[in-house]
Amino acid sequence: MILNALSIAMIFIGALSVFLAIWGGISSLILYRKWKRPSRPEEKTSLEDRSYLVFLIMVIVLLIRLINWPLFYVTLQSFISDIEGAMCIFGVTQAKPGLTRLLEFVKPIIFFLIGGWLILHRLDRSTKTSPLMRRKLLLLSIIGLFVLVDAFGDILLMVGIAPESLVSCCTTVTDISSRATRTTPVAFFGPEYARPLQVLFFITHLALIGFVGVSLKFKIFRRPILGVLFLFSLLNAMLFLLSQIEVFAPAMMHLPFHHCVYCLWQYVPDSIAMYLFFILGTFSVGWGFTTDLFGKIGEASDSLPDYLRKIYWFAFLFLSAALMMLIVHLLVD
Amino acid sequence: MASNRRWMTLFIVLLVISVAWGCQGERKSIEGRCDYDGVKIEPIYAVYFNLRDGTEKKFCSIVCASMSFSKLKKEVEEVMVVDEASEKRVSAPQAFYVESDVITVPHVKNRIHAFGHGEDAMKHLEKFNGRRVENPFY
Numbered sequence: 001m002i003l004n005a006l007s008i009a010m011i012f013i014g015a016l017s018v019f020l021a022i023w024g025g026i027s028s029l030i031l032y033r034k035w036k037r038p039s040r041p042e043e044k045t046s047l048e049d050r051s052y053l054v055f056l057i058m059v060i061v062l063l064i065r066l067i068n069w070p071l072f073y074v075t076l077q078s079f080i081s082d083i084e085g086a087m088c089i090f091g092v093t094q095a096k097p098g099l100t101r102l103l104e105f106v107k108p109i110i111f112f113l114i115g116g117w118l119i120l121h122r123l124d125r126s127t128k129t130s131p132l133m134r135r136k137l138l139l140l141s142i143i144g145l146f147v148l149v150d151a152f153g154d155i156l157l158m159v160g161i162a163p164e165s166l167v168s169c170c171t172t173v174t175d176i177s178s179r180a181t182r183t184t185p186v187a188f189f190g191p192e193y194a195r196p197l198q199v200l201f202f203i204t205h206l207a208l209i210g211f212v213g214v215s216l217k218f219k220i221f222r223r224p225i226l227g228v229l230f231l232f233s234l235l236n237a238m239l240f241l242l243s244q245i246e247v248f249a250p251a252m253m254h255l256p257f258h259h260c261v262y263c264l265w266q267y268v269p270d271s272i273a274m275y276l277f278f279i280l281g282t283f284s285v286g287w288g289f290t291t292d293l294f295g296k297i298g299e300a301s302d303s304l305p306d307y308l309r310k311i312y313w314f315a316f317l318f319l320s321a322a323l324m325m326l327i328v329h330l331l332v333d
Numbered sequence: 334m335a336s337n338r339r340w341m342t343l344f345i346v347l348l349v350i351s352v353a354w355g356c357q358g359e360r361k362s363i364e365g366r367c368d369y370d371g372v373k374i375e376p377i378y379a380v381y382f383n384l385r386d387g388t389e390k391k392f393c394s395i396v397c398a399s400m401s402f403s404k405l406k407k408e409v410e411e412v413m414v415v416d417e418a419s420e421k422r423v424s425a426p427q428a429f430y431v432e433s434d435v436i437t438v439p440h441v442k443n444r445i446h447a448f449g450h451g452e453d454a455m456k457h458l459e460k461f462n463g464r465r466v467e468n469p470f471y
Contacts, residue, residue: 085439087372169440171370258370328352
């Protein structure tokens, strides 16, 4: 185990999250089941009071889990000097590859779920009758399960990474010619895939910004359209990752043969802001869809268009900011 | 809406300025590092390519240099390696190479060592369970 302030913080947050996720998950499931049954006014008041307590505590836990995603990478970065052979986060991930890969996969999903839930919670709180209460409780119990897995994984990883482990870093893995990020575009565009991939990314990204802008301008918030937008944003995210690894990261690092995104964050720190904008932009498109999917009920339907307008405005802003950062980097470099 | 536009404009201006400023700083911080993966170079294990256009490329290890060599072959005029014994630059075809148990650059697990003299190469070979290998740059 590598002990430093960050790993201790990760373990503390993990332990706290495990405890509260179990309590919050079970409590919300019980409340969800009780909420359906008709009850006397005193019972109803007691049920509401308990729900608000659960929400109050779980909102804090969820906010901490939101911060946990970047904190996870900052902690891995802090381990580099303690792991022999690691020159970037990639090397650290090789100390416990299976578990780290699982956590890297789960964390964005949790971030998305938490963000979506918090928006629903805010929408519900803007109403007088709380029509989303049952849905919120059910979703909270599901999120609690994810948080439990994630937090437990964090603790296992922090305890499991041994100092002085010897690993191979990114150069011998991400730069080999048989890497999946190279073979996939080669299959579509041939060996000179860099330019078409770059162009394709710019087209899809601009199209996504354009579609979001049109939805905002003409207030088109119909569910099938929002669903298609969400799917399109996922496709764009895949293209973003692929083009970053294969084309943009090497260009921004001035290392034309090196394809490691973790090295990019290290050598070009402001690229982290670009990634953050991209993630928030892409997730905002998804949050628009989930808010419409779960929030269109009773009194909440009245406030929904205003919320959707704000969410898509954020999506437009963040996606544009990410694109602008990328363009400025490519032009200045 | 007008207020939104004002904030958006301010945001864009600040973003462009900070990114452009950041790029300049980043370029400086990359100088003096391996031209393959950006790692800080230990001069004793460095490899240098003199290119036909008069510029030089430097690498942290023989592994990084040989990975680049396959891509830059046509542009490379001369390859220089560093003699581990004297720490002086030697032309790659004239150097002696030994692969041994000793790892010089851990992140690429480089085990190939370059020497300017055959005797130094033999000494290393015997001491660290090594074997002679061909010049990786031909």
